[in-house]
Amino acid sequence: MLRAGRICSGSYVRHAASSLLLGPQCLFSLESPQCLECKRHVTNRTGYNSIKFLRPQLSIGSHGAWFSTITETILVQARDPTQLALEIENAIDERRFDDAWRAYEKHIHMDGLPRKSVLSKLITGLAESGDAHWLNQSYNVVNHAFEEKQELLGKEPLIYLSLTLARCALPNLAINVMRKLVKMETYPPVAAWSAIVAHMCQTNIGAFLGADLVMELGYLFQNNRVDPRKKSNRPLLSMKPNSFTFNIVLTAFLLFGTTRKAEQLLELMPRIGVKPEVNLLIVMARIYERNGHRDEIQKLRRHIDEAYGLSESEFRQFYDCLLSCHLKFGDLDSAVDMVLDMLRKGKNAKRSLEAAKAVLEAVENGKLYFPYEQNEAENSCSLERPISNSQMLSYVSFLKDNSFAKLESEARELLKELSDKLQEQVGLVKSEHGILHPTETLYAKLVKAFLEADKISALASFLVKASKEDSPVSVEKSFVVQVINACISLGLLEQAHDLLDEMRFSGVRVGSSIYSSLLKAYCKGGQHEDDITALLKDAQQAGIQLDTSCYEDLIQSRVNHSNTPGALRLFKELKNSNVLKSGHKEFQTLVQGSDDNEAALTTRLVEEVRSGHMVDHAVHDWNNVIHFFCKKRLMHDAHSALNKMRASGHVPNAQTFYSLITAYAAIGGKYVEVTDLWGEMKVLASSSSMKFDQELLDSLLYCFVRGGFFLRAMEVIEMMEKSEMFIDKYKYKSLWLKYHRTLYKGKAPKVQTEAQLKRREAAIHFKKWIGLT
DSSP states (O other), rough: HHHHHHHHHHHHEEEEHHHGOOOOHHHTTTHHHHHHHHHHHHHHHHHOEEEEEEEEOOSSSSSHHHHHHHHHHHHHHOHHHHHHHHHHHHHHHOOHHHHHHHHHHHHHHHHSOOHHHHHHHHHHHHHHHHHHHHHHHHHHHHHHHHHGGGGGOOOOHEEEHHHHHHHOOOHHHHHHHHHHHTTTTTOOOHHHHHHHHHHTTTHHHHHHHHHHHHHHHHHGGGGOOOTTOOOGGHHHTTTTOOOHHHHHHHHHHHHHTTTHHHHHHHHHHTTTTTTOOOHHHHHHHHHHHTTOOOHHHHOOOOOOHHHOOOOOOHHHHHHHHHHHHHTTOOOHHHHHHHHHHHHHHHHHHHHHHHHHHHHHHHHTOOOOOHOOOOOOOOHHHHHOOOOOGGGOHHHHHHHOOOHHHHHHHHHHHHHHHHHHHTTOOOEEEEEEEEEEEEEEHHHHHHHEEEEEETTTHHHHHHHHHHHHOOOOOOOSSSSHHHHHHHHTTTOOOOHHHHHHHHHHHHTOOOHHHHHHHHHHHHHHSSSSSHHHHHHHHHHHHHTTTOHHHHHHHEEEEEEEETTTTHHHHHHHHHHHHHGGGGHHHHHHHHHHHTOOOOTHHHHHHHHHHOOOOOOOOHHHHHHHHHHHHHHTTOHHEEEEEEEHHHTOOOOHHHHHHHHHHHHHHHHOHHHHHHHHHHHHHHHHHHSSSSSOOHHHHHHHHHHHHHTOOHHHHHHHHHHHHHOOOOOHHHHHHHHHHOTTTTOOOSSSSSSSSSSHHHHHHHHHHHHTTTTOO
16 A cells, blocks of 8 residues: 555545546546656656556446555556566476466566566476476477577577476477477587487387478478588588487387388488498398388398398397298298208207307306396396486586587497397397397298198208207107198198108108197098098108097097097007007197296197288288389389289288378379378278378378368378377377468458358368367
8 A cells, every 4th residue: 555655646636536536537637747658767767657557447336445445556666667577586496386377477578578587597497397287288388488489599508498398208299399490500410419319219109200200300301401601501501310210200100110211211311421330230230121122221231231230139130031032922932942041050050069068168167158148138127217306417416518419328228128029029039149030920920831832842841950950859849840730720730741751751750759649630521531541551661650639539439430440450459569548648748838838839839820811912012012113103114013913813001001191292293192091091991901090190181181171080080089199280280280371361252162052161160179269
């Protein structure tokens, strides 16, 4: 009240008192010159029109309440913004974030945004809390300042905020802060933003957004757009993506299965002059394998074999990729050659004198040391290491690291963790003491491919060659025996008999258990008298001694078929042969499984065949052809190949359509063709097993928004939201503002067709969806 009394002179108070009965409007019309001078004095002192409440807009019934409101408004509005700024800084220092936020809101109401130092302290202080609510509020401060007064935003506070958002699993906000930095032309160095991307890539959505960021920044440098000789371009060149940043995103893509978009990054690398590091070659090979591009892997093979510095695990990953591609394309000859080569090298290594000395020395010392296995154990302990608040980097420590060396080191550690997780997905090749060996999974897939192709002779040839290179502990545990046993377990008796004959002709020993198990299977199935007779004759010629249980099944089969003489002959043979009852124990242990996992291959092969997963090798061939034409932008040829693919009875899949859509997007202006593909995809999805994934739908959405097909864009958005897929609204908001800013801004025409009305409504709906209305 005292402060209010000082503002107006006594004469003005008398005029005001006499005018209370006439209402507030009369009061405001009786301003004295002294009061006006006082108002001018207060405005100059506070930097804000503290008496702006004196407007004829109040309408309060009670004069007492009205006068009290005036007094309170004067007391609040007359506060000094400098005092509020100091209050914000003190509250942040004392971690009173609620008080800091209230002071910030008052400052915005009074005098707009605070000065740059205060705003930076507010942004970084809220970010340091590590709390999701205050991180969002910090981002809101940046967003508001970016729209109102960009010069108040500092480079280091925004990099720190983006890093903290990425650490706290908020990648969509982290990438938006980075985009704002680029728009402000305050370019973050690659050492800083690569760490942000590394933290983003710990989740599927973050990896997807990280790839978008790498591509957006990479497009600034493609085709030598930035002249490195100009000194003014140095800040921009410091932001250029390097091989390490590509490695982070591509490794994360492999982990989360987003490999088609990864290939776009690989195509971008040579256009911006980035040469891949040695370990990135392995990542490239795995991406090509997932996408079915065997020719690209073959090109990499020479570089891999000549590369220096690759570890044992990286060689293992590469040959796993190559074998997987051979199986995808049904190239069994190449796969067999690789397996036999591995077996041959393993056999030679075992025979070498140096290997024998190393093993002997290890046994004598009583200590076996395998570096690779120990590293794996150590790495497994470091995986899934969440970042707690105690590990959060403070802003002061962040500022001390001027060169961002600590962030770069942190990013490399995160990449190593991703790479270690990726190694766990290798299932076709294993390594022992630096020698590569095929796994049971590889044998199972290879044998299954032979059986599906009905290439029994080729399978027998492979088994014969493998048996010569492999040296099992016993005949009953050999690769050949386990394959034939698996065929018997699956009911493929004819194939098992054929393989057994091939082994006998080739002089490969298989043991008595195979004959016993096959004879039992014949007896159980019935209607195999001729096969039983032939197999018994072969067993006798080979000197195979059958066990008691086998004789019992044979005798019972003869009795069931009213072959009494045959049953008596077998009974006499059983009595004269002195067969032990436990003679068939080895096979029972093999088939049922034992603690030492003797029948691992048999079990794996049975599971592989019963899984029912059939590979259409021709689809991969057609996809390769279409991808080649799309890469060369020969779209007419690509569509001709697609038509031939359909005519040959093969159904296009997501890989097929992705190649076509991304090619049309690169060409531009071919959005009607993309709409036709979208229609075909919807039909296939409803009638076949084709599934829409985020990569495919996001590429479709980009084409439709870029071309202004908002009716189709809303269909894609509806499908993505129904499947709970993440959509980067910021990206599509930017597309709208760049290409469709003035679309449908005026009033709707009085006369328009139904189609025009639908297109207009879809565009308005999309505009509302991205938050522009």
